[in-house]
Amino acid sequence: MSSSENRKILFIINPISGNNQKNDVEGEITRFCKTHSLPASFLETTGENDEERITETINNNSPDTVVAVGGDGTVNLVASALINTKTKLGIIPTGSANGMAFELNIPTNFEQALSVIERNASRVIDLLKINKKHLAIHLSDLGMNARIIKRFDQEKIRGFYGYARQFFKELKSPSHFKCIVDCEGKKRRKYKAVMLVMTNTHFFGTGAVVNPTGKIDDGKFEIVVIKPYPWYYIFHMFLAFFTGNIHRLRHIRTLSCRHARIKMQPAQDLQVDGEPVGELKQLEVEVLPSAINIIYNHQENHFFVKT
Incomplete structure (x- = not known):
């Protein structure tokens, strides 16, 4: 695990995922990160050119961790930008479907999920490609x-x-x-x-x-x-x-x-x-x-x- 002062975390937020429409997601993350001395930056998805925007933001900011705040679709989108890199993928599950978060034992409780990101335990895993696309x-x-x-x-x-x-x-x-x-x-x-x-x-x-x-x-x-x-x-x-x-x-x-x-x-x-x-x-x-x-x-x- 790395110390918090050496970390740079980029949160990719899907604003229309699950409960995100009702909550101040960025505010909650900001308060948690300030309390735990975690440097954080943010990007919201819009449904237009998201993959390109995410890749550009990652290249410009060089985070060590990129966190998908949304459901499985948001996780998939963020993962596409991180394949075969050293950058870690984190998940805050807020979607209608949170299958990968369940697989990783990540709680749906917002603060508990952020605590998993803070602890920073990670593992390299395989993914699948369907029809090369x-x-x-x-x-x-x-x-x-x-x-x-x-x-x-x-x-x-x-x-x-x-x-x-x-x-x-x-x-x-x-x-x-x-x-x-x-x-x-x-x-x-x-x-x-x-x-x-x-x-x-x-x-x-x-x-x-x-x-x-x-x-x-x-x-x-x-x-x-x-x-x-x-x-x-x-x-x-x-x-x-x-x-x-x-x-x-x-x-x-x-x-x-x-x-x-x-x-x-x-x-x-x-x-x-x-x-x-x-x-x-x-x-x-x-x-x-x-x-x-x-x-x-x-x-x-x-x-x-x-x-």
Whole structure:
């Protein structure tokens, strides 16, 4: 850990993320940083040329830590500017979806999350690249959940209730698709699936464990295939998700890869870190080893702190 006097922290604030619309976010951060002698500067996203503005601000200020204040989409945006640099990525979770913050054990309480940034414990982790275009810092998926997120994105009802509403709509008639998965160095696999998850993290933002056997820094990622299941099996799956046993079920297959090509029939919705991408028939996924140095809460004990 570095001493506070040697640190320069840049906070990237998404002003329309979650509760940020109601709170004086910059004021709260400023008060905390003054109390703890942390030098801080700020940049707000506007939705226009944000990636370029973030990169320019980083180049001009040379911070040792850049903190994304928002949801998974904001974290993804900031991470894109920090890949393969020594600059640390921090997170203050304020979004509708805070999956990566949950993975890192970062509290949703504002001051507690700032305390994690102050402690400055970090670790180098892998990321994913989708179709050589989309960075995935948390997880990406095809099929059922991506459709839920697309409808959630179009809804006026936000938060957990909005997501749950779309989830139960989808649950009534989960459509399946055919897919062919080519993992580098492995036999081609064919599946019927309702959903494919591509991730090297462990949790959905809800706390459900989708990838209990993966490691966040082993140079590999997992493809979790959820096959069609009878309606009555959903209760068994819920229990397995929240006890970390989903990989043991007969309707689940987990493949570990460094690079994979996936073909779907028919085309399926894709989401990356909570952002709908559109319908695709083909997908290429590759791991970006040791891509970013990220701050996490070392005082708690999720899967992340295991080696």
